[in-house]
Structure formats: C-alpha cells, structure tokens
Amino acid sequence: MKLPTTRESVIMLCALSVWVAVTALCVGFRPEHAYIALLIAALFFAAGPTRRLVVALLPFIVFGISYDWMNIVHNYEVNPVDIEGIYNAEKSLFGIATSAGVLTPNEFFGIHNAAFMDFLGGVFYLCWVPVPILYGLWLYFNNQEKAYLHFALVFLLVNFIGFAGYYIHPAAPPWYVAKYGFDFLLGTPGDTAGLGAFDQMTGLGIFNGLYGRNSNVFAAVPSLHSAYTLVAFIYSLRSRTPGWMRAALAIITLGIWFTAVYTSHHYIIDVSLGIGCAFIGFILFEYVLMKIPAFSRFINRYASYITVNNCKKAVSSMF
Numbered sequence: 001m002k003l004p005t006t007r008e009s010v011i012m013l014c015a016l017s018v019w020v021a022v023t024a025l026c027v028g029f030r031p032e033h034a035y036i037a038l039l040i041a042a043l044f045f046a047a048g049p050t051r052r053l054v055v056a057l058l059p060f061i062v063f064g065i066s067y068d069w070m071n072i073v074h075n076y077e078v079n080p081v082d083i084e085g086i087y088n089a090e091k092s093l094f095g096i097a098t099s100a101g102v103l104t105p106n107e108f109f110g111i112h113n114a115a116f117m118d119f120l121g122g123v124f125y126l127c128w129v130p131v132p133i134l135y136g137l138w139l140y141f142n143n144q145e146k147a148y149l150h151f152a153l154v155f156l157l158v159n160f161i162g163f164a165g166y167y168i169h170p171a172a173p174p175w176y177v178a179k180y181g182f183d184f185l186l187g188t189p190g191d192t193a194g195l196g197a198f199d200q201m202t203g204l205g206i207f208n209g210l211y212g213r214n215s216n217v218f219a220a221v222p223s224l225h226s227a228y229t230l231v232a233f234i235y236s237l238r239s240r241t242p243g244w245m246r247a248a249l250a251i252i253t254l255g256i257w258f259t260a261v262y263t264s265h266h267y268i269i270d271v272s273l274g275i276g277c278a279f280i281g282f283i284l285f286e287y288v289l290m291k292i293p294a295f296s297r298f299i300n301r302y303a304s305y306i307t308v309n310n311c312k313k314a315v316s317s318m319f
Contacts, residue, residue, distance in 0.1 A: 002048045012044050019065055026072045056140055056306040059152035060133055063159050070163065074216050075170040076184075081218045082171040084182040090174075090267040106174035106264040113194070113262070115201065121262055122198025124255035126206065128225045131252055132232045139239060146303040147239035150285070153299075155231050158281035162224040165273070171221040174264040188217050194263025223266040226274030227281075229253040234282055 004012070016037055023033055040061070043050040054061075087104065095102040103111075132155060139148035175193035190211035192199060199205050233249040235241075257275075260266035266274075289295050 004045060004051055008051075009045075012041070016041060022072075023065075023068065027068060052306045053140075055302075056145070056148065056152070059156040060136070063156050066159065066163065070166070070216065070219075074218075075167045076186075076216070076218050078167045079170055081184050082169060082221070083177065083184060086171050086221065086267060086269060087174070087177050087182070090269055094268045104174065105261050105268060107178070109262045110178065110194070110264060113197075115197070117262060118194070118197035119201060120255070121259035122195055122202070122207070124252060124259045125195060125198075125225070125263070127252050128228050128256055131249070132228045135232045135236070135245075135249065138245075139235075139241075140306075142240075144239050145307050146299075147235060149299065149303050149306065150238075151231065151235040154235070154281050154285045155228065157285055158227050158231055158277050159224065161277045161281055162222050162227065162274070165222050165277070166216075166219040169221050170218040171270070172218055173220040173270075174267055176217060178264060190217050193265055195265070220266055220270050222273035222277050223260055223270040224274055224277065225260055225266070226253075226257050226271045227278040229256060230275060230278040231282065234278070 003009075020029070020033065020037055023029055040054055044054045045051070090104045090106075091102055094105055096105060096108045098108070136148055136152050136155070139145075139151060173193070175191050176188065179191065180188065192207040192211050195207040195211070199207050229249055230253050233246065233253050236246045236249050257271050260271050261268055290299065
C-alpha cells in the first residue's frame with residue numbers, strides 16, 4: 001500500500017476540515033456528511049488507485065458541496081423572485097389554445113396525462129444525476145481519463161453557470177403557480193408535482209424524499225435537469241463510446257426534457273436555458289479555457305495523475 005505524500009495528506013485533511021466546519025456552522029451537519037467525509041478519507045488514504053479515484057471524482061464532489069452550500073444564502077434573499085413574469089412569457093411563447101382558453105404546456109399536460117407517461121417520466125427523471133456520474137465512471141475505468149476529466153469539469157462548470165442563474169434570476173416553477181398563485185410565500189416546501197404520480201403507483205416515495213428536503217423552490221431557471229445528460233451525450237460523441245450508449249443518453253436526455261415540462265417542474269423556457277447552459281459550459285471549457293496554455297498544462301497534469309493503469313483490479317482487491 002502506497003501512502004500519500006505529506007503534501008497530499010495535508011491538502012486533503014485541510015479540505016475536509018474546511019468543508020465540515022463550513023457545513024456544520026452555516027448549513028447544519030447531518031449524518032450523511034459524516035459518512036461521506038469518512039468514505040472520502042478512507043479511499044484517499046487506503047491505496048494509490050483509490051486515491052486517484054477520489055481525485056478524479058473531485059468535480060462531482062465539489063458539485064455536491066456547492067449545491068449544499070447554496071443553503072447558506074438563498075437566491076430569493078439576493079434578488080426578487082419571478083413568478084408571474086415567466087408564467088406569462090411561457091404562455092405568450094408556447095401557449096396552447098384550448099376551449100378553456102390559452103394554457104401553458106404544463107397546464108395542458110396537467111389535464112392530458114396518462115399513467116404510462118407518469119411512470120416513464122419518473123424513470124427518466126431518476127436518471128438526471130446518476131446517469132452522468134455512471135457514464136463518467138465508465139469513461140474513467142475504460143482508460144479514457146482525459147475524456148472523463150473534460151466531461152467531469154464541464155459538468156461542474158455547467159453547474160456553476162446554472163447556480164449563478166439561480167441567484168441572478170430566481171424563478172418559481174410551474175407547480176408553484178398552480179398551487180399558490182403569483183404571491184411570494186417564504187418558506188414554501190418543495191413539491192413532487194407531477195412526479196407524485198410515480199411515487200403513488202410504485203409506493204417508493206422517492207421523489208417525495210428528494211423534493212421534501214428541497215429548501216429552495218425558487219431555482220427553476222435554468223433547468224439543470226435538462227443539462228446534465230446532455231453534457232454526457234456531447235462527450236459520448238467526442239470519446240470512444242459504443243453506439244448503443246450514445247443512443248441511450250440521447251433518449252434519456254429527450255425524456256428528461258419532456259418530463260420536466262410534463263410534470264410541471266419546469267417551463268419550456270427553463271429547459272431551453274438549461275440546454276443553453278450545457279453548450280455554453282462546453283464551448284467555454286473546450287474553446288476558451290483549453291486555449292490558455294497554463295490551464296491546458298494543468299488539465300494534462302491532472303489527467304496524468306488520475307490515470308487508472310489497471311485500477312479496476314487494484315480497487316477490487318480491497319474488497
């Protein structure tokens with residue numbers, strides 16, 4: 001077993017200490033924080049291959065931490081929440097004429113829905129984070145470390161762009177308007193909206209657990225649900241990825257886009273802006289940042305550090 005260098009150990013212990021301290025003081029320390037911290041530390045100090053895996057997963061770890069830390073300052077404390085404006089814009093751009101008047105697509109699907117679509121939509125929406133992470137791990141363990149690193153860092157960059165959007169333009173999701181109207185209500189709990197049908201038919205309560213803990217419902221613009229698997233699909237086209245996997249990513253991406261609107265979690269405007277975030281992040285990373293010599297050298301060193309070199313065998317030997 002090769003232990004980390006003193007420098008590596010100090011950096012890791014300091015980073016974990018800062019994360020735990022800030023989380024405990026500003027967000028609230030939960031049992032899962034302790035489990036994650038212990039797992040990261042165990043993998044980092046266990047062996048060289050698992051240490052490289054932790055370093056490789058840093059973009060996803062930072063994503064999780066930054067998402068959690070948005071609870072320190074909520075976006076509605078920074079800028080006014082758009083509730084009625086985005087609703088009217090959606091109706092103006094994508095409204096559907098019916099005998100009951102012009103409806104937003106969300107309102108239309110609220111009337112015209114089907115059990116099959118409820119179930120399929122729930123399946124698609126469960127893929128929004130797990131599938132990109134699993135695809136990234138597939139790249140990593142198939143000796144495509146550089147492609148993995150580009151994908152993972154663009155994934156993180158897209159999140160930062162989206163998070164900035166949350167604070168620049170806080171906005172209510174469609175289900176909020178359907179349930180509460182156009183008034184801003186502080187402390188509004190998260191809601192499963194159309195995804196509740198999936199929970200009811202399966203009895204799993206997955207989305208109730210996910211959205212019940214959502215402390216900020218005014219983060220609908222842009223729809224990062226619509227960006228994540230799109231980033232994975234983009235990098236599937238730029239790496240050695242089987243055709244069936246590319247097709248699966250494309251189908252899942254389209255399914256998530258549709259489900260976001262079908263279940264009243266997002267307007268088409270939100271979805272379109274989420275798609276835009278994915279392309280902006282990709283272009284900014286590949287055609288701006290990677291053109292900076294110092295940044296490009298850093299990425300090459302990063303990719304060299306996390307190189308697997310039969311990592312699968314080494315990791316499996318630990319269990």
